[in-house]
Amino acid sequence: xxxxxxxxxxxxxxxYRSLLPQIEGLLAGETDLTANxxxxxxxxxxxxGFFWVGFYxxxxxxxxxxxxxxxxxxxxxRRGRGVCGRCWETGRTVVxxxxxxxxxxxxxxxLSRSEIVVPLKDAEGRVTAVLDVDHDTPGAFxxxxxxxxxxxxAPLEGxxxx
Ligand code: SME
Numbered sequence: 001x002x003x004x005x006x007x008x009x010x011x012x013x014x015x016y017r018s019l020l021p022q023i024e025g026l027l028a029g030e031t032d033l034t035a036n037x038x039x040x041x042x043x044x045x046x047x048x049g050f051f052w053v054g055f056y057x058x059x060x061x062x063x064x065x066x067x068x069x070x071x072x073x074x075x076x077x078r079r080g081r082g083v084c085g086r087c088w089e090t091g092r093t094v095v096x097x098x099x100x101x102x103x104x105x106x107x108x109x110x111l112s113r114s115e116i117v118v119p120l121k122d123a124e125g126r127v128t129a130v131l132d133v134d135h136d137t138p139g140a141f142x143x144x145x146x147x148x149x150x151x152x153x154a155p156l157e158g159x160x161x162x
Contacts, residue, residue, distance in 0.1 A: 038067035045069035052134040082106035
């Protein structure tokens with residue numbers, strides 16, 4: 001794996017397509033989950049130009065901040081709280097077009113305007129972590145982002161990399 005990812009230019013769709021094999025290659029060479037989550041965040045943040053990319057890990061009855069790229073963020077989120085807690089509680093991806101209209105949204109940064117949160121599950125289907133991606137413009141995420149992010153996360157699912 002070279003030091004620099006090559007995902008410059010093109011549409012977001014093209015960037016995702018270009019990033020997929022690079023992320024798969026990056027994660028295939030390492031079994032440590034923290035290391036893989038850290039590189040995943042860096043690749044996605046810098047490859048796609050998002051405002052904030054990070055993981056929150058299920059620890060007891062809270063989500064706790066894990067590897068991320070972007071401005072400092074809140075460290076603990078209770079189940080059902082905010083967008084991340086909703087994703088954990090429902091086990092489903094949550095897309096928020098306008099964070100000011102999501103009741104209970106947790107504003108780690110006033111610059112974040114839209115958000116997508118995707119769950120990671122173990123082999124039994126329990127949510128073990130969530131991936132949170134924030135954008136500084138409203139309405140930045142849709143079904144295509146959900147599909148691509150779910151595919152990009154596949155190597156980290158099922159406890160495959162610990
Ligand atoms: N906005 C999230 C909190 C995490 S930050 O965006 C990094 C939420 O409402 O759960």
